[in-house]
Amino acid sequence: MTIKLGLIGGGVMGEALLSRLIDRGIYQPSEVMVSEPQPTRQNYLRQTYNVNVNTDNCVVFTESREVVLLAVKPQVFSAIAQELADVLTTKISPLVISILAGVSLSQLESAFPELPVIRAMPNTPATVGEGITALCLGAYTNGKHHKLAQQVFSAVGQVVDVSEMLMDAVTGLSGSGPAYVALMVESLADGGVAAGLPRGLANQLAVQTVLGTAKLLQEHKIHPGELKDRVTSPGGTTIAGIAQLERAGFRSALIEAVKASALRSQELGQ
Numbered sequence: 001m002t003i004k005l006g007l008i009g010g011g012v013m014g015e016a017l018l019s020r021l022i023d024r025g026i027y028q029p030s031e032v033m034v035s036e037p038q039p040t041r042q043n044y045l046r047q048t049y050n051v052n053v054n055t056d057n058c059v060v061f062t063e064s065r066e067v068v069l070l071a072v073k074p075q076v077f078s079a080i081a082q083e084l085a086d087v088l089t090t091k092i093s094p095l096v097i098s099i100l101a102g103v104s105l106s107q108l109e110s111a112f113p114e115l116p117v118i119r120a121m122p123n124t125p126a127t128v129g130e131g132i133t134a135l136c137l138g139a140y141t142n143g144k145h146h147k148l149a150q151q152v153f154s155a156v157g158q159v160v161d162v163s164e165m166l167m168d169a170v171t172g173l174s175g176s177g178p179a180y181v182a183l184m185v186e187s188l189a190d191g192g193v194a195a196g197l198p199r200g201l202a203n204q205l206a207v208q209t210v211l212g213t214a215k216l217l218q219e220h221k222i223h224p225g226e227l228k229d230r231v232t233s234p235g236g237t238t239i240a241g242i243a244q245l246e247r248a249g250f251r252s253a254l255i256e257a258v259k260a261s262a263l264r265s266q267e268l269g270q
């Protein structure tokens with residue numbers, strides 16, 4: 001069977017994409033080859049998804065006919081680029097999609113000269129099909145490559161196109177954002193426990209409150225400020241909580257978190 005999808009790096013994000021692409025029938029397990037150096041991960045990926053697993057990135061690259069997805073840490077990028085340099089050819093080349101934080105199109109295009117490359121930034125809710133991925137296209141891509149990337153990432157959620165100058169900001173917001181939200185859920189639950197709730201119930205209330213609020217904002221397309229006003233009764237409980245959040249610099253903390261993450265993404269690309 002022809003290998004259509006090559007995945008270099010079978011970690012958290014690589015697996016999230018792999019599992020949904022197989023689940024949705026976009027690729028058959030036999031059409032996928034993963035390169036992964038960790039033996040425990042190799043066995044796990046083989047057993048769980050029945051895909052071909054290899055340790056040689058060059059084999060994965062040269063065997064893949066449609067897409068090669070780079071899903072390693074940005075710090076490993078230059079080593080991988082050096083490894084693949086010998087097997088690059090413009091004759092038959094897959095579309096190279098990188099999800100590496102900070103690694104720019106110009107870095108990708110120097111590593112893969114004259115090849116079609118796309119820089120993408122997905123996020124972990126991709127695992128449950130509720131991710132959002134931003135794409136920006138390299139100079140050697142065409143409409144078919146764009147469609148292919150949209151097909152890959154729409155298997156894991158929404159897809160948006162952005163210009164590359166926005167990619168670090170996207171990374172700071174939606175790329176890293178699931179961690180901020182998880183921290184918030186954990187803190188809400190801790191607050192519930194502090195106020196006397198059992199842990200299990202506090203977790204359930206916290207998760208569903210975040211999920212329901214996000215759904216309400218999305219489905220009713222209301223401004224977050226308006227939703228806040230709807231919850232906040234005069235002289236009531238919510239305004240007492242909000243006043244405390246404002247004293248603690250809640251908004252500023254989130255704004256600064258997104259900015260710090262965007263800056264770190266920028267640094268990783270240098």
Ligand SMILES: NC(=O)c1ccc[n+]([C@@H]2O[C@H](COP(=O)([O-])OP(=O)(O)OC[C@H]3O[C@@H](n4cnc5c(N)ncnc54)[C@H](O)[C@@H]3O)[C@@H](O)[C@H]2O)c1
Nearest residue numbers: 009010011012013014071072073074099100101122123124
């Ligand atoms: N985790 C996220 O939320 C998220 C979101 C968007 C983008 N990203 C990006 O995705 C990439 C991967 O992140 P992750 O969280 O999945 O990391 P991870 O550490 O879980 O996965 C990386 C995998 O690459 C493997 N690897 C290491 N060296 C390799 C090599 N030389 N060849 C092939 N594979 C190798 C590792 O063994 C590991 O399994 C990063 O560049 C990150 O910036 C991550």
